Amino acid sequence: MAKTYSLPPLPYKNNALEPHISEQIMTLHHDKHHQAYVNGANAALDKLEKARAGAMQVDVRGVLRDLSFNIDGHKLHTIFWPNMAPAGKGGGKPGGRLADKMDQDFGGFDKFKAQFSDACKTVEGSGWALLLYDREIDTLVVTQIEKQNFMHLAELPILLSADEWEHAYYLQYLNDRAKYVEAWWNVVNWDDVAKRFDGARK
Numbered sequence: 001m002a003k004t005y006s007l008p009p010l011p012y013k014n015n016a017l018e019p020h021i022s023e024q025i026m027t028l029h030h031d032k033h034h035q036a037y038v039n040g041a042n043a044a045l046d047k048l049e050k051a052r053a054g055a056m057q058v059d060v061r062g063v064l065r066d067l068s069f070n071i072d073g074h075k076l077h078t079i080f081w082p083n084m085a086p087a088g089k090g091g092g093k094p095g096g097r098l099a100d101k102m103d104q105d106f107g108g109f110d111k112f113k114a115q116f117s118d119a120c121k122t123v124e125g126s127g128w129a130l131l132l133y134d135r136e137i138d139t140l141v142v143t144q145i146e147k148q149n150f151m152h153l154a155e156l157p158i159l160l161s162a163d164e165w166e167h168a169y170y171l172q173y174l175n176d177r178a179k180y181v182e183a184w185w186n187v188v189n190w191d192d193v194a195k196r197f198d199g200a201r202k
């Protein structure tokens with residue numbers, strides 16, 4: 001029996017990010033959307049296994065697309081949840097080496113924040129803004145992805161992920177994504193981001 005993906009529990013209560021992100025959004029987002037990506041990834045792996053065994057004919061290209069969409073959805077959300085912390089514990093600015101690196105690479109936290117916010121607000125349709133660390137050039141990189149398909153296993157470690165799909169904010173902020181982005185900064189867990197940065201540098 002092949003190994004399967006499973007839904008990790010939220011590292012805080014569903015209402016812990018209020019008032020910035022509502023309990024209703026967190027419950028649906030985690031319990032329904034993230035669970036669907038886990039199920040989708042497992043279903044795609046199962047189809048590929050059956051195809052290899054000759055037990056099923058599959059459209060390999062379509063199944064691989066499903067697999068990428070769902071694995072990447074699972075991985076991104078698995079980073080997204082601990083990237084946030086309950087209101088009062090999150091927000092503010094990073095310290096230590098991550099802060100120094102942001103000064104060096106972006107000219108300061110405020111310049112990073114402005115650029116990352118622009119990345120969040122301008123994702124076309126559904127997608128993500130990400131902060132990555134590229135070891136090759138020892139540089140922090142802000143990037144966007146559409147939907148959530150990398151279509152390859154990203155080599156660059158993700159430090160900070162911001163979900164800009166409508167399911168991440170619409171029930172509370174309607175079409176005002178900029179307002180969601182502004183509120184989201186209040187729950188960023190900089191300790192978690194710094195931990196990922198230290199891990200990526202090793």
Ligand code: MN
Pocket residue numbers: 029033077163165167168
């Ligand atoms: Mn999402």
